[in-house]
Amino acid sequence: xxxxxxxxxxxxxxxxxxxxxxxxxxxxxxxxxxxxxxxxxxxxxxxxxxxxxxxxxxxxxxxxxxxxxxxxxxxxxxxxxxxxxxxxxxxxxxxxxxxxxxxxxxxxxxxxxxxxxxxxxxxxxxxxxxxxxxxxxxxxxxxxxxxxxxxxxxxxxxxxxxxxxxxxxxxxxxxxxxxxxxxxxxxxxxxxxxxxxxxxxxxxxxxxxxxxxxxxxxxxxxxxxxxxxxxxxxxxxxxxxxxxxxxxxxxxxxxxxxxxxxxxxxxxxxxxxxxxxxxxxxxxxxxxxxxxxxxxxxxxxxxxxxxxxxxxxxxxxxxxxxxxxxxxxxxxxxxxxxxxxxxxxxxxxxxxxxxxxxxxxxxxxxxxxxxxxxxxxxxxxxxxxxxxxxxxxxxxxxxxxxxxxxxxxxxxxxxxxxxxxxx
Amino acid sequence: xxxxxxxxxxxxxxxxxxxxxxxxxxxxxxxxxxxxxxxxxxxxxxxxxxxxxxxxxxxxxxxxxxxxxxxxxxxxxxxxxxxxxxxxxxxxxxxxxxxxxxxxxxxxxxxxxxxxxxxxxxxxxxxxxxxxxxxxxxxxxxxxxxxxxxxxxxxxxxxxxxxxxxxxxxxxxxxxxxxxxxxxxxxxxxxxxxxxxxxxxxxxxxxxxxxxxxxxxxxxxxxxxxxxxxxxxxx
Numbered sequence: 001x002x003x004x005x006x007x008x009x010x011x012x013x014x015x016x017x018x019x020x021x022x023x024x025x026x027x028x029x030x031x032x033x034x035x036x037x038x039x040x041x042x043x044x045x046x047x048x049x050x051x052x053x054x055x056x057x058x059x060x061x062x063x064x065x066x067x068x069x070x071x072x073x074x075x076x077x078x079x080x081x082x083x084x085x086x087x088x089x090x091x092x093x094x095x096x097x098x099x100x101x102x103x104x105x106x107x108x109x110x111x112x113x114x115x116x117x118x119x120x121x122x123x124x125x126x127x128x129x130x131x132x133x134x135x136x137x138x139x140x141x142x143x144x145x146x147x148x149x150x151x152x153x154x155x156x157x158x159x160x161x162x163x164x165x166x167x168x169x170x171x172x173x174x175x176x177x178x179x180x181x182x183x184x185x186x187x188x189x190x191x192x193x194x195x196x197x198x199x200x201x202x203x204x205x206x207x208x209x210x211x212x213x214x215x216x217x218x219x220x221x222x223x224x225x226x227x228x229x230x231x232x233x234x235x236x237x238x239x240x241x242x243x244x245x246x247x248x249x250x251x252x253x254x255x256x257x258x259x260x261x262x263x264x265x266x267x268x269x270x271x272x273x274x275x276x277x278x279x280x281x282x283x284x285x286x287x288x289x290x291x292x293x294x295x296x297x298x299x300x301x302x303x304x305x306x307x308x309x310x311x312x313x314x315x316x317x318x319x320x321x322x323x324x325x326x327x328x329x330x331x332x333x334x335x336x337x338x339x340x341x342x343x344x345x346x347x348x349x350x351x352x353x354x355x356x357x358x359x360x361x362x363x364x365x366x367x368x369x370x371x372x373x374x375x376x377x378x379x380x381x382x383x384x385x386x387x388x389x390x391x392x393x394x395x396x397x398x399x400x401x402x403x404x405x406x407x408x409x410x411x412x413x414x415x416x417x418x419x420x421x422x423x
Numbered sequence: 424x425x426x427x428x429x430x431x432x433x434x435x436x437x438x439x440x441x442x443x444x445x446x447x448x449x450x451x452x453x454x455x456x457x458x459x460x461x462x463x464x465x466x467x468x469x470x471x472x473x474x475x476x477x478x479x480x481x482x483x484x485x486x487x488x489x490x491x492x493x494x495x496x497x498x499x500x501x502x503x504x505x506x507x508x509x510x511x512x513x514x515x516x517x518x519x520x521x522x523x524x525x526x527x528x529x530x531x532x533x534x535x536x537x538x539x540x541x542x543x544x545x546x547x548x549x550x551x552x553x554x555x556x557x558x559x560x561x562x563x564x565x566x567x568x569x570x571x572x573x574x575x576x577x578x579x580x581x582x583x584x585x586x587x588x589x590x591x592x593x594x595x596x597x598x599x600x601x602x603x604x605x606x607x608x609x610x611x612x613x614x615x616x617x618x619x620x621x622x623x624x625x626x627x628x629x630x631x632x633x634x635x636x637x638x639x640x641x642x643x644x645x646x647x648x649x650x651x652x653x654x655x656x657x658x
Contacts, residue, residue, distance in 0.1 A: 001536045004529065011524040315520045318481065319534045319582070320509025322502050 005329050009336070015309070016337065022301045023341020023398055024348065026294040027390035031349025032380070033290055034389050037283040039357065039380035044279065045236040045266060050136040051123075051199060053269040054228025055236050056093070056244055058082070062258040063225060067269070070100040072180050075223040076261060082227060090244065092232050094132050097224035099124035099214050103177030103185075105157075105207070107165050116165045120157075122175075122207035124214030136230070137208065139195060145169050146193025149210055154192035156208040162194040169193050175207070179219040187217040229263075241265040287389075295393040299401040327406045334402030335395065342394030346387060356380035428589060428622060429455040429478060434487035436473050436645075447473040449645040450487070455624065457589065460616045461638035462625040470645040471626035472594055478624065479512055479592045480504035492589060509537050513583030513621075515593035519575040521567040521582075528554070528563040531581045538586065553585035557611055573604030577611065584615055590622045591615075597629050605631040 009016045049055050059067065063074040076082065079097055086095045101122050109115040125133040127149050134140060139148055144159040146169030155173060157165075167173060171191050179185045189209065197203055215221055229244070231237060245263045254260035267273045309330075316326055360377035436448040448470045455461060463471040476482035477489050480496050481504075489496040492511050499507065508514075513534075521530045531553050535546045554560040557577040567575055576596060583591050593612070597605035613635060616623050625632055633639060641648040 001539075004525075004533065004536050007529070008522065008524045311520070312522060315516075315522065316533075317505070318479070318508065318514045318516075318520075320505050320507075320512075320537050322505035324502070325505075325537075 005333070009333055015333070019301055019337045019398070020341045020344070022297070023338060023394050024345040026297055026397075027342045027345025027394040028349040028352075029345075030287075030291055030294055030393060031346050031386050031390045032352050034287060035349070035353030035380040035382050035386045036356070036378075037287060038383050038386070039353075039378065041276075041279060041283060042235065042381045043379060044276070046234070047199060048270045049228075049230065049236055049266050050138075051197075051202065053264075053266045054096075054226075055231050055266050056229040056241050056248075056263050057266075057269050058086075058227040058229070058248070058261050058263050059225065060259045061253070061255075061262045064262050064264060065258075067226075068271075070102060070225060072099060072101060072218060072220060072223075072225055073182060074259070075099070075180060075220060075225050076227060077223050077259075079222045079224050079227075082261070086227065086229070090229070093229040093244070094232065095227055095229050096126055096131070096133055096136075097211060097227050099211065099218070099220060099225045101177055101214060101218060101225075103175050105161075105165065106174040106176055107167050108172060108174060118161065118165055118205065120161065120175075120205045120207050122209060122214070124209050124211045127208075127210040132230070137197065139208070142195040142197050144194045144196050146191070149192040149208075152210070152213055153189055154210070155189040155213075157191055157194050158203045158206045159194040159196045160203050161205045162191065167191055175217065177218065179217075180223065181219055183219075185217055185219070187213075189213070236266055238265065238267055241267075291389070291393050295397040297397075299397040299404075301398065301401060303401040303405045330402050330406045331399065334399045338395035338398035339391075341398070342391045345394060346390045349390060350382055350386060353380040353382045353386060357382055426457050427454050428457050428492050429453070429624075430488075430490040431474075431478075432488045432490075434474075434477065434484050434489055436470075436477065436482070437485045446645050448477075448484070451642075451645070451647055453640065453647060453650070455622060457622055458616065458620040459638055460613065460623050460636060461640060462627055462633060462636040463640050463642055464628060464633055464636075465642035465648075466628060469642040471628075471642055473645075474642070475592050475594055475624065475626045478590075479514060480507050509534065510586065511589050513586065513588040513591040515576070515579050515583045515591060515596045517595040517598045519567070519572075519579045519599075521575055521578055523567050525566075526563065527559060527565050527567070527570070527578050527581075530567070530578055531585050534582060534586050549585055549587075553581040556584065556615060557581045571604075572600055573607060576600060576604070576608050580608065580611060580615075584619070584621060587619065588621065590624070592624050592626075594626045595629065596625065597627070597632050602631060605629070609635045 058076065060074055060076050063071055063076070066074070083095055083097070086093070101124065103120060103122065105118050105120045106114050107116045125131070125137065127133065134148070139156070149156055157167065157173070162168070169191050173189050173191050175185075175187050175189060177185045195208070197206065211224070215223065231240065242265060245265050248263040252260065253262050267276055270276075313326055317323065356378075357380045360379045362377055431451055431453045434448055434451040435446065437444040437446050451470075451474065463474055465471050473482065477484055477496060478491055480491065480499060483497055492507065494503070494507055496504070522533065525533070528550055532546060532550045535541055535549060541549075551560070554563055557580055559574065559577055559581065562570065562574065567578065570578065576599075591612075597608060600608060609632060612623055615621055625636065627633060638650070638652045640650045
């Protein structure tokens with residue numbers, strides 16, 4: 001009997017192929033949307049982590065209190081010692097120092113007089129060849145002209161900023177700022193290249209320089225504004241970050257000593273805890289709404305599939321099949337269709353999501369005037385829940401749709417079904 | 424006269440129609456013996472199909488009793504009614520109602536699949552036999568849409584008789600057929616009635632069917648207007 005019913009199911013495209021196609025499409029959309037939202041959220045976390053906070057960040061307590069002003073006079077000292085300790089105690093974390101600084105960029109003419117000037121914000125990072133910062137800031141791919149700084153005294157400028165200042169690789173650029181001790185600092189650098197960072201806020205006026213050059217320029221020997229820590233898998237995990245923070249702060253933080261170190265998580269340090277929570281909630285709500293809508297669509301498909309078979313059901317009843325047997329066979333078919341459609345929908349959804357995870361989608365034009373730290377390349381992110389989320393509406397909705405349609409068999413008198421068969 | 428296999432006593436059936444009720448059957452008392460070739464004759468709305476549905480355990484009477492093959496229809500649970508149809512009653516419909524995705528063989532085999540005690544070899548033999556009866560052995564692998572109307576109705580007859588039912592109920596079986604096919608179908612059913620002693624009850628107003636009947640029960644407004652029998656020819 002099962003073989004007989006399966007044969008009918010496979011041969012009747014309107015009972016098998018089209019419902020499976022509907023479920024496949026619905027599940028595909030759900031899976032892709034989930035991966036897309038995961039990617040969008042991970043993108044926000046990663047952008048903030050890579051450009052601003054790390055997954056965890058260590059600063060002096062004094063620096064942390066005024067971190068938005070980048071107060072380098074309150075920087076963390078004994079940097080080499082701290083790096084050695086952290087790398088020994090937390091080997092699973094990638095530690096890298098940074099100095100954020102602000103200043104005036106002055107472009108001299110041939111006589112050494114100011115040709116153009118502009119305010120700039122800068123990040124001093126480790127630009128040595130094996131530094132993880134090259135990947136975190138995506139510097140190699142961001143290059144527009146020239147090359148990455150290789151020698152001491154070379155810097156990188158945002159391409160749009162360089163264009164505004166009318167400087168080209170090889171030109172001299174003067175940074176006018178203040179040292180760690182409050183005196184004026186004037187240093188000449190050579191422009192090694194220009195870059196488009198893919199972050200609209202940075203592309204308008206950022207400098208990337210090697211950490212050692214800025215330490216020298218700002219009198220910050222063996223000091224850094226902050227030490228950033230990144231999880232080895234490069235994915236922010238708030239729970240892991242909080243455990244790490246609790247351990248570190250318990251060991252090293254001294255509330256009474258303002259220059260003792262303190263660790264902050266990405267969520268805390270970005271000042272966007274509520275923003276991330278809201279984004280998380282909004283994405284969850286959108287995903288739920290979408291799943292609910294798809295559930296209705298698939299439910300309806302199951303219902304229509306069941307209703308259009310009243311004729312066939314009438315014949316089967318007349319031949320002597322019991323109502324419960326017909327009902328069970330309908331539910332069995334619905335389960336098969338739901339599972340089949342969910343498997344193929346999940347497959348195609350994951351496939352497209354992986355493609356978007358590796359290739360990304362450039363939507364930078366949307367953020368041209370934005371100050372938000374958002375990467376221009378949108379990537380999906382496939383997580384374990386992407387493999388299962390589609391099965392909930394895919395199987396359940398089809399099953400419930402058929403179950404409701406099948407209830408009609410019980411509610412109607414057999415003779416009524418029989419009459420419907422004749423019409 | 425064989426044993427009585429259907430006994431209908433004071434059978435009435437009403438359908439609610441707004442505040443009033445439409446009386447489809449009104450105090451019908453009839454009985455049918457095994458091996459009869461009988462017809463319920465009358466115009467549309469006379470109650471033929473309703474009576475056929477009650478005999479076939481597809482519907483329940485509003486009052487009165489219907490005893491079919493020893494079982495009281497009004498007392499049967501839906502499962503028992505299904506079992507009665509499955510094992511003892513075959514249906515032939517006006518519009519054939521073959522399952523289009525299945526082959527002729529599979530359509531005929533379907534009622535037997537509902538009898539799990541049948542072994543595949545026995546099932547196959549029964550289907551082959553039914554195909555022989557209706558002369559469609561060479562079309563076993565065809566789909567219904569590849570057959571003519573007459574051939575489809577022959578498949579429907581084979582499906583109804585494949586399980587060797589004691590009773591076959593045929594609702595306007597020739598309504599969609601031309602004269603030649605109607606005659607051929609009726610001949611097949613007469614042959615089966617004679618050879619297998621299967622009881623056939625028709626619902627019809629088609630003269631092409633009526634002339635073959637050995638018992639003609641005329642219904643009018645839900646009542647039995649006349650009941651006329653022609654003795655079986657022993658030639």
